[in-house]
Amino acid sequence: MTETHTGIAVTDRVRARVADLLGGRDLDPADDATPLADLDPDRYDSLGVLDCVAAVEDEFDISIDLVDDDLRVTFRSVSSISELVRRRLADAEALGWT
Amino acid sequence: MDSRIHAFATSGTTGTPVVWHRTADQIGAEAALLAALCGASEAGVDGVVSFAPPRHLYGHLMGIAMPTTLNVPCRLVSLTAPLRWAFDGLHRPLVAALPAAIATLQHNLGVLRGLDELVLVHGSAVLPPAARTLLDDLGGRARLVDLFGSTETGLVGYRRSEDAPWTPAPDVTLTAEPGSGRLIVHSPRIAARPGGPDRTSAVLEDVVSFAPDGTFRWLGRSSRLLKVNGRRLYLDQVEAALRCQVPGAIARCQPAADPRRGEWFDVHVSAAGPADLADIERACRTLPAWQRPRTVRAA
Numbered sequence: 001m002t003e004t005h006t007g008i009a010v011t012d013r014v015r016a017r018v019a020d021l022l023g024g025r026d027l028d029p030a031d032d033a034t035p036l037a038d039l040d041p042d043r044y045d046s047l048g049v050l051d052c053v054a055a056v057e058d059e060f061d062i063s064i065d066l067v068d069d070d071l072r073v074t075f076r077s078v079s080s081i082s083e084l085v086r087r088r089l090a091d092a093e094a095l096g097w098t
Numbered sequence: 099m100d101s102r103i104h105a106f107a108t109s110g111t112t113g114t115p116v117v118w119h120r121t122a123d124q125i126g127a128e129a130a131l132l133a134a135l136c137g138a139s140e141a142g143v144d145g146v147v148s149f150a151p152p153r154h155l156y157g158h159l160m161g162i163a164m165p166t167t168l169n170v171p172c173r174l175v176s177l178t179a180p181l182r183w184a185f186d187g188l189h190r191p192l193v194a195a196l197p198a199a200i201a202t203l204q205h206n207l208g209v210l211r212g213l214d215e216l217v218l219v220h221g222s223a224v225l226p227p228a229a230r231t232l233l234d235d236l237g238g239r240a241r242l243v244d245l246f247g248s249t250e251t252g253l254v255g256y257r258r259s260e261d262a263p264w265t266p267a268p269d270v271t272l273t274a275e276p277g278s279g280r281l282i283v284h285s286p287r288i289a290a291r292p293g294g295p296d297r298t299s300a301v302l303e304d305v306v307s308f309a310p311d312g313t314f315r316w317l318g319r320s321s322r323l324l325k326v327n328g329r330r331l332y333l334d335q336v337e338a339a340l341r342c343q344v345p346g347a348i349a350r351c352q353p354a355a356d357p358r359r360g361e362w363f364d365v366h367v368s369a370a371g372p373a374d375l376a377d378i379e380r381a382c383r384t385l386p387a388w389q390r391p392r393t394v395r396a397a
Binding site for chain 2: 070076
């Protein structure tokens with residue numbers, strides 16, 4: 001597994017992109033499992049979630065399926081997004097797409 | 099700014115957001131109109147669950163103004179919200195959806211099947227096919243109210259089936275611009291530009307055809323504008339971005355229906371060899387994710 005696929009690297013990158021979407025605020029790693037809608041309900045509304053999907057697709061060059069990837073679960077927190085990204089990157093690596 | 103003025107911006111994705119001012123009277127009139135068209139009182143709607151952010155006109159009307167008019171509670175929810183909480187205590191809710199929210203609702207059929215009735219309101223461009231599946235899954239428990247409008251004009255028309263033509267809102271007069279077929283809206287609810295004069299008509303980018311009974315069909319947009327989950331995406335600007343990266347390649351963005359986004363697009367590459375196709379694919383990957391096409395293919 002390459003450096004960029006390690007858990008820490010992925011989570012740091014996800015946290016940075018999410019922090020940017022939430023107005024550039026600092027996100028404490030201790031809040032990684034906290035629902036983003038609880039951290040910033042004004043910015044993490046429905047369109048904010050879709051912005052986050054686009055940002056994650058852009059950051060990791062992966063595609064998110066709005067149905068199969070059930071956003072309620074996968075885009076709930078920094079931790080859950082990171083878990084989805086790690087799965088996608090591992091799948092792509094196994095299939096030789098990277 | 100006058101406290102009775104509400105400011106709303108279009109959701110610019112490739113285009114620049116445009117700010118429109120609406121008066122409190124216009125907002126109040128539209129909220130009352132929407133409540134009537136949704137049959138909210140007759141249906142005994144006891145609350146609103148809105149996925150639409152209230153910073154945009156549709157979200158403000160559905161999530162704030164209409165619940166106030168109906169004197170019912172409103173729960174503003176994100177796509178990641180636990181829906182059991184959102185519907186807790188409600189029996190006959192009205193749901194204001196975006197295309198992407200249809201999938202979230204589909205994942206919560208168990209919660210929705212516990213309701214007596216649900217009014218599903220959709221107000222952002224093309225209704226995704228997944229909405230039909232959702233309505234079928236809920237049987238007679240759910241009914242659709244599909245809204246046609248814009249930030250500039252507010253509500254223009256409505257329909258209660260995705261196959262039906264659009265019926266003009268009762269306070270508007272609609273005509274088609276000669277030649278272009280663009281929709282001209284005459285309405286007491288037209289917004290004004292900041293500092294600009296009051297207006298009673300507007301020309302939209304939507305191209306329509308009218309039936310003798312006054313209903314109309316939407317044929318597309320003159321400017322090749324898409325609304326992806328309510329966001330405006332100008333295909334001409336996407337093509338220009340691709341041309342900058344791959345000079346000489348002829349890439350045309352073609353709108354395409356999408357079951358989840360409602361509207362999306364494909365890129366067709368003309369008179370190009372495999373290398374050009376690969377170049378366009380690479381160029382697409384450099385676009386912001388929400389501007390990327392569904393597929394890139396040889397024309």
